[in-house]
């Protein structure tokens with residue numbers, strides 16, 4: 847976690863477009879958006895992968911998903927959105943600090 851970009855963002859060492867933050871996680875704009883709205887929900891605790899999550903961490907993921915659904919107007923995704931968690935090399939995970947992609951703001955292409 848010494849050179850983790852998301853941990854550095856959390857500490858304010860790297861600037862980011864933060865749209866939300868509470869005691870558990872933050873939501874920032876993706877710097878390379880793949881949709882009209884492309885946000886990242888990032889738990890504050892540094893955990894690289896799902897299989898390394900504690901039960902508490904997994905419960906937090908559920909809380910984050912629910913929070914996103916409650917914030918959909920504020921996030922500009924009230925007409926629908928897609929949530930993706932990339933895992934590992936084949937999954938296209940580029941930062942090894944577990945994070946949730948939130949995409950919307952337009953009709954997304956079929957997967």
Ligand SMILES: [Zn+2]
Nearest residue numbers: 850853892943
């Ligand atoms: Zn990290």
